[in-house]
Structures are given as C-alpha cells and as structure tokens.
Amino acid sequence: MTETPAGAVFGAAPTVGVPELADWLRRFAALVAAAKDELTALDAAIGDADHGVNLDRGLQAVVARLPELGAPGATPASLLKGVALTLISTVGGASGPLYGTFFLRLAGSLGDAPAVGPGELAAGLRAGLDGMAERGRTQLDDKTMVDALAPAIAALAAGLPAAWDEVLARSVAAGAAGRDRVTPLVARKGRASYLGERSAGHQDPGATSAVLLLEALRDALAPAGAPG
Amino acid sequence: MTETPAGAVFGAAPTVGVPELADWLRRFAALVAAAKDELTALDAAIGDADHGVNLDRGLQAVVARLPELGAPGATPASLLKGVALTLISTVGGASGPLYGTFFLRLAGSLGDAPAVGPGELAAGLRAGLDGMAERGRTQLDDKTMVDALAPAIAALAAGLPAAWDEVLARSVAAGAAGRDRVTPLVARKGRASYLGERSAGHQDPGATSAVLLLEALRDALAPAGAPG
Amino acid sequence: MKKLINRPEDLVEESLAGLALAQPDLLRVVAPGVVVRIDAPRRGKVGLVSGGGSGHEPLHAGFVGPGMLDAACPGAVFTSPVPDQILAATRAVDGGAGVLHIVKNYTGDVMNFEMAAELAAADGIEVRAVTVADDVAVQDSLYTAGRRGVGGTLLVEKIAGAAAEAGADLAEVERLARRVCDGARSMGVALSGCTVPAVGRPTFELADDEMEIGIGIHGEPGRARVPLAPAAEVVRQLAEPILADLPFRAGDGVLAFVNGMGGTPLIELHVVFGALHRLLAGRGITVERSLVGPYVTSLEMAGCSITLLRLDDELRRLWDAPVRTAALRWGR
Amino acid sequence: MKKLINRPEDLVEESLAGLALAQPDLLRVVAPGVVVRIDAPRRGKVGLVSGGGSGHEPLHAGFVGPGMLDAACPGAVFTSPVPDQILAATRAVDGGAGVLHIVKNYTGDVMNFEMAAELAAADGIEVRAVTVADDVAVQDSLYTAGRRGVGGTLLVEKIAGAAAEAGADLAEVERLARRVCDGARSMGVALSGCTVPAVGRPTFELADDEMEIGIGIHGEPGRARVPLAPAAEVVRQLAEPILADLPFRAGDGVLAFVNGMGGTPLIELHVVFGALHRLLAGRGITVERSLVGPYVTSLEMAGCSITLLRLDDELRRLWDAPVRTAALRWGR
Ligand SMILES: Nc1ncnc2c1ncn2[C@@H]1O[C@H](COP(=O)(O)OP(=O)(O)O)[C@@H](O)[C@H]1O
Ligand SMILES: Nc1ncnc2c1ncn2[C@@H]1O[C@H](COP(=O)(O)OP(=O)(O)O)[C@@H](O)[C@H]1O
Numbered sequence A, B: 001m002t003e004t005p006a007g008a009v010f011g012a013a014p015t016v017g018v019p020e021l022a023d024w025l026r027r028f029a030a031l032v033a034a035a036k037d038e039l040t041a042l043d044a045a046i047g048d049a050d051h052g053v054n055l056d057r058g059l060q061a062v063v064a065r066l067p068e069l070g071a072p073g074a075t076p077a078s079l080l081k082g083v084a085l086t087l088i089s090t091v092g093g094a095s096g097p098l099y100g101t102f103f104l105r106l107a108g109s110l111g112d113a114p115a116v117g118p119g120e121l122a123a124g125l126r127a128g129l130d131g132m133a134e135r136g137r138t139q140l141d142d143k144t145m146v147d148a149l150a151p152a153i154a155a156l157a158a159g160l161p162a163a164w165d166e167v168l169a170r171s172v173a174a175g176a177a178g179r180d181r182v183t184p185l186v187a188r189k190g191r192a193s194y195l196g197e198r199s200a201g202h203q204d205p206g207a208t209s210a211v212l213l214l215e216a217l218r219d220a221l222a223p224a225g226a227p228g
Numbered sequence C, D: 001m002k003k004l005i006n007r008p009e010d011l012v013e014e015s016l017a018g019l020a021l022a023q024p025d026l027l028r029v030v031a032p033g034v035v036v037r038i039d040a041p042r043r044g045k046v047g048l049v050s051g052g053g054s055g056h057e058p059l060h061a062g063f064v065g066p067g068m069l070d071a072a073c074p075g076a077v078f079t080s081p082v083p084d085q086i087l088a089a090t091r092a093v094d095g096g097a098g099v100l101h102i103v104k105n106y107t108g109d110v111m112n113f114e115m116a117a118e119l120a121a122a123d124g125i126e127v128r129a130v131t132v133a134d135d136v137a138v139q140d141s142l143y144t145a146g147r148r149g150v151g152g153t154l155l156v157e158k159i160a161g162a163a164a165e166a167g168a169d170l171a172e173v174e175r176l177a178r179r180v181c182d183g184a185r186s187m188g189v190a191l192s193g194c195t196v197p198a199v200g201r202p203t204f205e206l207a208d209d210e211m212e213i214g215i216g217i218h219g220e221p222g223r224a225r226v227p228l229a230p231a232a233e234v235v236r237q238l239a240e241p242i243l244a245d246l247p248f249r250a251g252d253g254v255l256a257f258v259n260g261m262g263g264t265p266l267i268e269l270h271v272v273f274g275a276l277h278r279l280l281a282g283r284g285i286t287v288e289r290s291l292v293g294p295y296v297t298s299l300e301m302a303g304c305s306i307t308l309l310r311l312d313d314e315l316r317r318l319w320d321a322p323v324r325t326a327a328l329r330w331g332r
C-alpha cells in the first residue's frame, strides 16, 4: 500500500488520487469507531440501536481491504467501487445500501483517471448524493443523512475555486448545520418515522455519521486541519 | 352458626365442642392471613414462595364453610372432617395434604361425641400428627412442620391435668422452640431439601405456620391469653 | 447484559448452526446467514425467500421447510441482511419457476432486497417482491417509510408457502401473498425493552407501572408510553385500532394471532387470547383459526402483539394446508 | 410486577380458558383446573394424566392430545393440583383400561396424586403412577424428598403417550414410562428469577454478573450462585454432571433436549444446543434426536435446562411416533 502522507500532493492545484481517498476512508473509519457508542445511542432513541455497530462493522471491513483495493494499478474509481461493494456486503440495514450507493455513484462519475481535481470530486460527490437520495426515495427535510450531505456538497461546489482547506471546512460546517437544522423536525424516512411526533427533537444518527464522513474528507485533503 | 364466645364453656373441667373448634380455625385463619407475606417470604428463601398464599387460600375457604360445617347437628368430628376435606381440596402443594391429613385423623379419633375433654383432644392431636408424618414419610429433624407440632403435642399431653391455659401456653412455647431448633439444620424433606447445605440457617415456613396453629388453639381454648 | 451467548459477534452464526444441527432433515446453512430448505432447489416450484434482522426467532429460519419458506437470510441482530445473502438464497432456491421475496417494510430491508433482486435479475432469475406492512401503530403515508411489517409476515409466509408447495406459479403465489398483506393488521405492546447483544444495554427502559404501546419488533420505542393495565384492557388498546383500520366488521371470520415478544410466557399469552376472543365475539367477529405463541419476537422483550387476518375459503384452505418447519407444523 | 394478566387469582383459569378457545379440536376444560382431550374417554385405551403447579407452560396442558396426554390438571402457580382435580381428570379419561399418573417428584405433587389414586381405586379405576425425578442437581437419597422432576417429564409423557395411543396395556405403558425415567437426566441454570403473580416480587434476584446453577422449575434457588459465563461454559457446567450421573458413555445415542425457562429467547437456545452438540460429539455421544424450545418453563425466568435421554430402538420409535398437541406436533 502507498504510504504517501496525506496532503503531500497538495499545493496550489490539489489533486485527489488513490492515497488521499484511502486516507479519507481510514479517517472515516476511525471517527466512526470513536463515535460508535454515540451513534448507537442516537439510534436507540429513535431507531433500533445499531447504526454505530453497523457502520463500524462495515468500515472495519473496508479498512481491512484498503491495501488490496489501493494496490498498484488501482484508480480512484476502482478503489471507491470496492469500498461501495464492501459496505453493501457488510453494513446491512438502511445505511449499508445508502452509503454503498453513494460510493458506487461517486466511483462511476470519476472515469478511469488516476487522480481528479476538486471540481471533479465535488461533481462526483453530488452524483453520489443523488444516487443515495434515489435509493432511499429521500427528499430534503425527511431528516436523514441527506440533510447533512446535501448542504455540505453544495457548499463544496459553490466554494471552489477558493482555498481548498477553507472550502472543506465550510463544507463540514454546512453539513453540521444541516444535521442540526433537522433535529427539531419529525422524521419521514427510516425507522425514526415510526415514532411520528416523538421523533422531533432527536438528532438523526445517519446525519451524524454523514458529518463524520465530511470531517474525514476535510482531514484527509486539508492537511492543516488534520488532527492526525 | 353458634355464637357462644370462646372460652365460655371452660371452668375447672374444660370441654371442647364445635364452637371452640370453629373458633380455633377462625383464629388460625386470621393469624395466617396476617402472616401470609412472612410465610411466603420464608418459602421464597428455601422453597417456591407459595406457603402463605396456599394456606391463606385454603383457610379462607374453611372460614367460608364454617357456618355450614358447624350448623346444628355437627359434632367435633364432622366439623374437623369438613375442615380436612376443604383444606385438601383448596390448598394444594405439600401443606394441603399434610394439614388435611392432620385434621382428618384428628376427626377420626374423636368418635361421635358432642364435645371432648383435654385428654381426648391431646390424643386426637397426636393421631393427627402421626397421620401427617405418615403421609409425608417424615421423621423428626427433617425440618418440617412436624418439628414444631411434635414437641408441642407432647407438651400438651405431658402437662395435663395442670391448669389448661398454662398447658396451652407451654405447648406453644414447645412448638416455637421446635421450630427454632431445626432452623440451623439441613432440610431433608420438601422443596427445601433441594438446596442441600444452603437450606441450613433458614426458618422453615411449615414449622412457622404450625406454630400459628398452636397459638390459635391456645387463644381459642384459654380465654385469658386470647388477644381477641 | 445477561444472555446465554458466547461473543455477540458470533451469535447469529452460532445460533443458525445450532438450528441446522437440530433440524438436519429440514434445512442447512449454505453460507453465512443463508438458511436453505434441505431439498432446495425444487424443479418447477416457485422459491420463497424471506429475511430480515435476527432477533425475531423463530421468524424466518424457523419457518423454512415444506409448505412455507425455501430460504431465510437473517442479518445481524435487528439489521437487515445484505444483498449478497439475499442473492445467494435466491440462487439456491430458484427451481426455474421464479422466486418471491417476502420483505418486511423497513427501509433497510426494502433497499437490500431491491439490490439483490436487481442482481438476481441480471442472473436471469425472475424475482417478484411483496412488502408486508401490517402495523397499524404507524400512520400510513405516501411521504414516509410507511407501515412496518410485523406479525402479519408469518401469515404471508404460511399462505404463500402453501400455494407454492401446491404448485402455483409465481404470479399466483404473489397474488396470494398480496391478499394476505391486504387483509392482515397488527399492533404490539411492550412491558420491557430488550438488549441488542452488541450494544449491551436495553434500547429503552420502562418504569414498573408503564407499558409502551404501538411498538415494533426492533426494540424501537412505540407511539406512546401509557400506564400498565390489566390484560383485558391491553387487548382493547391493541384490538380497537386494528379493527377500525381494515375495518373488520360483524360477520367477519378471522385468523387471530396472539404473538409473544420473547420474554412473555405462554400462560400470559393465553390470557390475552381469551380476552381477544371475548372482545371479538362481542363485535360479532368469529375466530375461525388461531395461533398463540412467541413467533415474531424481539429478543427477550416482554409484551405481545395481536394480528388479525380476514379469512375466506381460499385463505383458510391455504392456512390449513400442511406445513413442516422447525416452529410451525401441522397436517401432512 | 409486569405481566399481561388480569387478577392473579384468575390467571390459571383464564389461561386455560384461552387455551381451550385456541385449541377447540384438541381439548376442553371440564372443571376448574381439569383439561381433557376432546375425545376422552377412549374405550380400551390407557388414560394418561399428568399435572403439577401452573407456571410451566406448555407443560402439561399443552401436551394434551393424540399421542401424548389424555388429561392435565394444573394447580395454582407452582402449587400442585389438589386430589379433586386429579380424581376428576382420572375419571374423565378412564376408558376401562386403567390410568397412568405421571407425577413430578415434589412432595406436594406426590402426596396429592397419592390421595387421588386412593380415591380413584375406591371408584374401581386401576391407577398406576410413575414419578419423574431426573434433576441431577439434587443429591439422590432415600432419606430425603429425592430428586426433582424437570425436563424429563416431557419425554415420559411423549413416549408413554405414544405407547398408550398404539394400544399398549397399562403395565406396558408404565414399563415404558419407567424406562424413560431411568434413562433421562437433567440440569438447569437461571439468569434471572421469576415472579409468582400472587406474590408480586421475584423469588430471588441475581446480580448482573451472576447465575444460579442447578435450579428447579419453581423459582427455587439452585445449588450454587456462580459467575455468569459464556454459553459454551454454561453448557459444560450443566452437561458434565448429567453425563457423569447415568453415566452416558462414548457410543451412546441420545435425545438432547435444550429447554428454555420462559424468558430466554430461541436465538440463545440454539446457541446452547450447538454448544451441547459439540460437547457431546467430543465425547463420542451421538445426538440422534433433539428438541429445542421453551417447553418446561418457570414463568418468565431467563435460563435453560438440558435433558439427555439414552435412546434405543424402542424409545426412538415411540419418540418418532405421531403427536398432535398444542405445543408438540409431528408425524401423523
Ligand atoms: N430513506 C432514507 N434515505 C436516506 N437516509 C435514510 C433513509 N432511511 C434511513 N436513513 C438513514 O439511516 C439512518 C439509520 O441507519 P441504520 O441504523 O444503520 O439503519 P436501520 O434503520 O436499518 O437500522 C437514519 O438515521 C437515517 O439517517
Ligand atoms: N414430607 C414432609 N413432611 C412434613 N412436612 C413437609 C414435608 N414436605 C414439606 N413439608 C412442609 O411443607 C412446607 C411447605 O409447604 P408449601 O409451601 O405449602 O408446599 P410446597 O412445598 O408444595 O410449595 C415446608 O416448609 C415443610 O414444613
């Protein structure tokens, strides 16, 4: 596996290749592992207490496969497709197909390029988001992970070509704001919807894990903000 | 039902008739009702937590039938046989057949007499005890109701013809001493025996209810000691 | 957490292995989380596949066998299976006559079954799916995830299974499954929460004088927390929304299913059934068939659910048809 | 106390009424606490009567039907039936060929059945009794109440029931029942206590890291309180005393019965069964038949018991014979 430190390839014109993407996933896995109990507790309140466990199981499987998926000859698309299939095969529940579809569509939009620029990445994330919403028949304000990802990805696209780490930080902030914005709402999708009015006031577990995905992206691609 | 106050028939030469026996049973029922939770708690520790509930159910049935069982024409034997059959039909568990057999044999020993003297009563109680021990294949020190009843009935027979209420009081004391004497022992009969060594140190529920039977007898036949 | 398990991670596979050892004549485990009828695939027979999160035993693996399911694919506890499992099960039971997926209406289950069906179609297997959504505790709406699938699932599996066993084709089996979905309504109550082994704490806790009404089967909270009540009153609180929903009417004949959630013993379930029978009789509804027991459970949760299915000759005949599975057997 | 009941005093009768409504083809309640097979008495057939305290459902009433019991007489919760009930049941099933009483070895049960048998004899009914005492957690001794009857009771009822159904006479049915008593051994473990409804509090409480080993089925404490352990280790602690007692030997073929105590869900019981199967295989003992489920319960107690019965052709054939009861059915 390539051991290039994250961010080493960035300068004025950052490009995102296999090492950066692998780093993104590894960071996402670490953040989810650390937040596993919190995610599960959020899911216990309005779902079935498995979101943290499910995602953690899937991301551990992804991390275990990263050396193989990122081996010489890999492209961003091939790596992300492998990630998608691993998530689909190991997460289960609602979040497996949703995050799986997200990465599958993202992979599909990147073609055969060995590395992509910020614009292509933002467009790819947008395609992933659309796939996710399609798979889940999800609208904004349904109170799901989409409510965190949609504003974050919009902020990314809108922010370019400003300074990359600025844009990434703004994207995380937009995602977190989206997550919090829907907390007072009544859930309309997923298990939380069964609670009706009782779901209002509870933070959505999927929106919470989606913000971790955004934080991992920021940390992987903007070395300054990386905590480690 | 006869409403003669308890003890009214006693003087120097007490006799025990239907009203006194009915009073005995009514007092026994009241004492068991009051001690129901305690008996059940004792049974929870080394048995199955039903001794108080079982006996209380049976004695309530007995009390309900007393007017009928004590109606004109009744004899001590007919009354006690009715009590026995009622207990056998309503208590269940170990204590139903045991107390039932006790009263059945007691009844059988009294013949057709309209009332009996202390000596006949003591002999009848002895017959009841023998029947109980036979039915339960019980020996002394098995840690059962027999360990309370045996010394108490022996004290009764031995005490006569001393002052009746003295003798009754000594009988209760002997019963309570018997109950307490076997508390440190390992139970050999009934459910408590399943506990093996763990039964040692626990007071036996059946020996505890047997002492109530003796207290009720004292209160019914020795008006001075009657609390009400 | 007090459970008779080894490591939580191994629970589902170990339990399935135990089931297969206990039922060697009925089923085998062909891959992790894929339980298949011992004689599958049967040429020319429509294959029936169901699945969902584990923790609802005997649903679904306990219903694999002649006259019911051809395969079950249990996911992790309370987590839908993944497409790989569903695809493997679908392939294993396809006898050339197509496969019906019986899916409980949960977002995760629906999406994973959908993905598997797309993959199976790419393999040339004809797959249809019916979605069970019988829980009247959830408001039905086009704009939400809709109702949950709960106790009615067993009825769909039994009746569609009988039709498939008798040689009905895929369209006919699907039609019958939909008829059961259309005519079945359920609602449940919890007296205690339950503990997902990987989590180790109950998903919710109830005070000694509280019950949670309108619960699902995944330890989710219900629609309302109300005072604990006598069984007859609990039955009223469950049965009335059910009766009003279809609606069931005087003169109807029904199958009445009193389901234990796992921790409530049979002695109580029969009290509930007696109370339900009385309530229905009082409204002129006849209990023509019944089922009482812990069949669609939620781990060790205490509580029960009631499912009613309106019967007619066709459904009654298929319900009565022989079935031979680990958890349900009669006739032959 | 959180239970789906109305008044504790009415629990047993209401539950039996519910059972009879759910199983109208199988059984009826002919008097309080007397459940009789619908077609009893059958001329010339040996009648099988069992009974004991309630709280062990489906034992015994759930085993009334063709191929098993002719009558059951459940007492109050955890309290043996009274002679009146047993006598009424005995009369109701006597078809002229005599009646076998299957009695679990508890002082109360033994004495009440004895009294009923004396009364039945006075009626001219030939009654024999077998006492089931399979619990190896209790030291056997002539000077004590002896061992308890637990899980093995179901096996006696099934095998004697099959013999009676096939027309065996009273001596032969008794002989077979005794053969099962001789060859069956059991032991149980509790992860929680249970609450007798009339009492309202658990009979014992266990800390989160404790289990009670060697328990009976009446909420009695067991022989030792030990640390909670993984399922495989619990199975070892139950199986070793059982194996050593008969003893079971390499080369034996057994019926392995993993019984749930009421509050432990099926998913865990199958983990236990898998571990037991492995342990037995390791000692050269073959599981020829098995049964897994909550059959001889202790209200909502969490835990399980293991029963092993050494099989031979005769016992295996009778176990396999058809049975049709509320809780156990196969063949036909
Ligand atoms: N239809 C949907 N579209 C998008 N996201 C959804 C949808 N349904 C559920 N989710 C997200 O999935 C999260 C729950 O994931 P998880 O707990 O893993 O699955 P499950 O609900 O199957 O247990 C929710 O918090 C929500 O954000
Ligand atoms: N064989 C016996 N002989 C005499 N008394 C006995 C015998 N077995 C049990 N007992 C008494 O019965 C009491 C328990 O009665 P109870 O709880 O009503 O019956 P069960 O044990 O059937 O639940 C014990 O405390 C003991 O005193």
Ligand SMILES: [Mg+2]
Binding pocket: A043, A047, A048, A049, A050, A051, A093
């Ligand atoms: Mg979840």
Ligand SMILES: [Mg+2]
Binding pocket: B043, B047, B048, B049, B050, B051, B093
């Ligand atoms: Mg007792």
Ligand SMILES: [Mg+2]
Binding pocket: A048, A050, A093, A094, C053, C078, C079, C080, C108
């Ligand atoms: Mg889930």
Ligand SMILES: [Mg+2]
Binding pocket: B048, B050, B093, B094, D053, D078, D079, D080, D108
């Ligand atoms: Mg008892």
